[in-house]
Amino acid sequence: MKRAVDTAEIREAVKSLLMDVNYKLSPDVASAITSAADTEKSELGKKVLSTLTENLKVADEEQIPICQDTGMAVVFLEIGQDVELMGEYLEDAVNAGVREAYTEGYLRKSVVSDPIERKNSGDNTPAIIHTRIVKGNQVTVTCAPKGFGSENMSRVFMLKPAQGIEGVKAAVLETVKAAGPNACPPFVVGVGIGGDFEKSALMAKQALTREIDSCSEVQWAADLETELLSEINALGIGPAGLGGSVTALAVNINTYATHIAGLPVAVNMCCHVDRHGKVVI
Numbered sequence: 001m002k003r004a005v006d007t008a009e010i011r012e013a014v015k016s017l018l019m020d021v022n023y024k025l026s027p028d029v030a031s032a033i034t035s036a037a038d039t040e041k042s043e044l045g046k047k048v049l050s051t052l053t054e055n056l057k058v059a060d061e062e063q064i065p066i067c068q069d070t071g072m073a074v075v076f077l078e079i080g081q082d083v084e085l086m087g088e089y090l091e092d093a094v095n096a097g098v099r100e101a102y103t104e105g106y107l108r109k110s111v112v113s114d115p116i117e118r119k120n121s122g123d124n125t126p127a128i129i130h131t132r133i134v135k136g137n138q139v140t141v142t143c144a145p146k147g148f149g150s151e152n153m154s155r156v157f158m159l160k161p162a163q164g165i166e167g168v169k170a171a172v173l174e175t176v177k178a179a180g181p182n183a184c185p186p187f188v189v190g191v192g193i194g195g196d197f198e199k200s201a202l203m204a205k206q207a208l209t210r211e212i213d214s215c216s217e218v219q220w221a222a223d224l225e226t227e228l229l230s231e232i233n234a235l236g237i238g239p240a241g242l243g244g245s246v247t248a249l250a251v252n253i254n255t256y257a258t259h260i261a262g263l264p265v266a267v268n269m270c271c272h273v274d275r276h277g278k279v280v281i
Helices: 007-023 027-039 043-062 090-104 161-183 197-207 219-233
Strands: 003-006 074-080 083-086 128-134 139-143 155-159 187-195 248-258 263-270 277-280
Touching: 003 007, 007 090, 007 139, 007 277, 027 043, 027 248, 074 083, 074 090, 090 128, 155 161, 155 197, 161 187, 161 219, 161 263, 187 197, 187 219, 197 248, 197 263, 219 248
Parallel strands: 003 083, 074 128, 187 248
Antiparallel strands: 074 139, 139 277, 155 263, 187 263
């Protein structure tokens, strides 16, 4: 059944989500950090994780950002094909929500309007917007502001098919090792396998919005998530890169069909502040 949705609702959802996730981590990620403090073997690592847990508590109580890098706004929109959008142009509405969130929420404005001239846009717009048409008459808005300490350590590999699953493992581990302390561990590691160059990167970013304790519906990928998490934690990088047994909280893998001649693999690193939230309109 057809249904009208005013883009003003989307604007408000974006605004609310971006403020909420910058002040308070989703329960799954917050719980993973708390649990990591119990399993970490290094005393220094335990202290770091305890400090991170205290930081989360203070940010929530005081309604201040968890991290000073409040990220570049990434917005995923799943729009039902039976939705009729009314009102303001969709992308303008999304950017208005971002503008209001970062201004009214006192969030750091980190976006520059041109990659070379480097002039700050002043309101953290424009956002990175991914829109997908799906079945139904609802709109799902997912916001995942991404800081660049971890984003800068992310990679895309165009592997040969013959490299197979061992090549995938090597690519992920190479990326994590290179990231080291620079991506603020413990990490959440998003991995996209398949598709093409840009599809793999998009899947890796989307993988970071999954529940942290979820696993892939593809059995070999679920097994690989478990194996990689174990191998990453055996690297000894540890919380804040100071050594320890908890280098990553999760490895989330998304997969897609690909070409007979390719094996694209993207690794999107995320620090312990894996911010994401979702609203269905």
